[in-house]
Amino acid sequence: MTKVSKQPKEIRPETETRKKSVPLKEQVPVHEEQQRGSIIYPLQYNLCNTANKYYDLWLHWHNEFELIHIISGEYNLFMDNHEIHMKKDDFCLIPGKVIHGDAQVKGLALYESIVFDIDMVRLHSYASDLFINDIVSSTVSLESHITSDHKDILSLGLQLFENIKAHPSGYEMISSGCLLMFLGLMKKEGLYREKKILPAHKRARNDQLDLVLNLIRNNFSQDLTLQQMADIAGLSPKYFCRIFREMMEKSPIEYLNWFRINRACNMLRETEDKLPDIAYNCGFNDFSYFIKTFRRYKGMTPLKYRNFDPIKFGQANSIGADISEGLDVGNSLAPTEE
Numbered sequence: 001m002t003k004v005s006k007q008p009k010e011i012r013p014e015t016e017t018r019k020k021s022v023p024l025k026e027q028v029p030v031h032e033e034q035q036r037g038s039i040i041y042p043l044q045y046n047l048c049n050t051a052n053k054y055y056d057l058w059l060h061w062h063n064e065f066e067l068i069h070i071i072s073g074e075y076n077l078f079m080d081n082h083e084i085h086m087k088k089d090d091f092c093l094i095p096g097k098v099i100h101g102d103a104q105v106k107g108l109a110l111y112e113s114i115v116f117d118i119d120m121v122r123l124h125s126y127a128s129d130l131f132i133n134d135i136v137s138s139t140v141s142l143e144s145h146i147t148s149d150h151k152d153i154l155s156l157g158l159q160l161f162e163n164i165k166a167h168p169s170g171y172e173m174i175s176s177g178c179l180l181m182f183l184g185l186m187k188k189e190g191l192y193r194e195k196k197i198l199p200a201h202k203r204a205r206n207d208q209l210d211l212v213l214n215l216i217r218n219n220f221s222q223d224l225t226l227q228q229m230a231d232i233a234g235l236s237p238k239y240f241c242r243i244f245r246e247m248m249e250k251s252p253i254e255y256l257n258w259f260r261i262n263r264a265c266n267m268l269r270e271t272e273d274k275l276p277d278i279a280y281n282c283g284f285n286d287f288s289y290f291i292k293t294f295r296r297y298k299g300m301t302p303l304k305y306r307n308f309d310p311i312k313f314g315q316a317n318s319i320g321a322d323i324s325e326g327l328d329v330g331n332s333l334a335p336t337e338e
Contacts, residue, residue: 029099030060039298040308041172042117045164049110050075050102059101066094066115067182069161073109078102079144086111089148091157093186095135112161119262121180128180129213130206131187134194137247143191153185208233209247220260221283226252260284261297268306275302 036044042064049055050073059078068077070086077084077092079100084092086109094100096118118136122129134140148154160178163171186192211232216224229252230240244252260282267278276287279302284290294302 028059029101030058032060032062035299036062036064036115036117038308039300039305042120043164043175044115046113046115047110048113050106051108051110057102057106059099061097061099062115063096063117064115065096065118066100066113067157067160067179068092068094068111068113069157071110071112073111074107075109075111076103076105076107078104084145086145087148089154089158091146091153092144093142093146093182094144095138095142114161114164116179120176121183126217128184130210132183133209133247135183135192136249139195139247141193141195142186143193146186146191150185150189150191153182153189156181156185205243205247208235209244212244212252216256216259220256220263221281223285224256224283229256256283257293258297261294264290264294264302265298265305268302278302 036042048057068075068086068091070088070090072088074088075086077086077100079092079094080098083103085107086092118132122132131140135142146153146157156178160175160182163174163178168174212229215229215232226237226241229244230237233240233243235243241251244250244255248255250258264278264282267273267281271278273281279287279290282290284293291301294305298305300308
């Protein structure tokens with residue numbers, strides 16, 4: 001396999017003209033659906049050199065979030081119908097389901113990115129989830145371009161990428177924590193905009209949602225019905241379902257099952273309890289339904305998940321790509337030649 005240089009190649013200051021390709025307006029965005037990283041650590045690392053003759057990032061979108069860091073040079077990204085011009089040590093955070101790719105004149109740059117499942121940083125219905133839910137539901141719009149003069153964010157972002165590349169013991173927890181702190185610093189520094197919703201109306205919705213999330217968190221092992229969740233929110237079941245889906249991008253029952261399955265994942269990895277006991281303790285009275293639901297959310301059976309070994313699965317898969325051996329480039333990138 002062609003080696004990837006760990007040192008940035010020299011970036012010439014001249015303007016780079018995009019090689020002949022399909023104009024942006026004629027491109028049909030590609031929906032990327034491949035697994036990022038692994039089931040247990042859904043994060044993929046990429047290293048990209050726009051000077052590489054094989055490099056061409058077609059317009060595309062994916063459900064996962066993406067964080068880009070410019071190592072050297074300048075890069076022009078097309079995102080959500082406008083261009084973003086980035087320089088050394090700038091970051092760009094791209095929410096899920098947003099179309100993006102190279103601008104028509106992309107520039108010359110070496111940059112790295114991580115593509116990750118936002119559920120990595122959710123804290124199972126605690127306070128931080130509300131801001132993340134607002135981002136996912138587009139109630140809050142992030143300032144995607146984060147320039148290098150935001151020193152705290154820059155320092156944290158560099159730490160995040162170094163941790164992912166070095167993958168020391170505990171790197172999974174460190175990277176998840178860094179991503180959560182990254183979003184927290186963006187909120188602290190006001191790098192977001194709220195849609196024009198009446199403050200009282202929004203506060204009421206958040207309060208209602210908070211009551212329901214607390215109900216789920218404290219009673220997920222019990223029989224919970226849609227009526228109970230609607231009652232605690234003070235809404236009719238039909239209206240409650242609509243509001244909940246708008247804010248969480250899942251129906252109340254889908255969210256309850258998702259929450260239960262994630263709790264089951266913790267128990268599978270941290271205890272030696274029998275599978276039927278785990279199912280029952282997570283609110284599933286029907287073991288067959290538990291197996292079916294677990295497979296739907298995790299892509300494997302509970303037993304396979306319990307025995308899943310990320311090391312055997314492949315270290316390169318768990319972090320996307322080992323930069324000393326090559327890049328996991330999908331259909332748009334190729335390894336950088338030395």
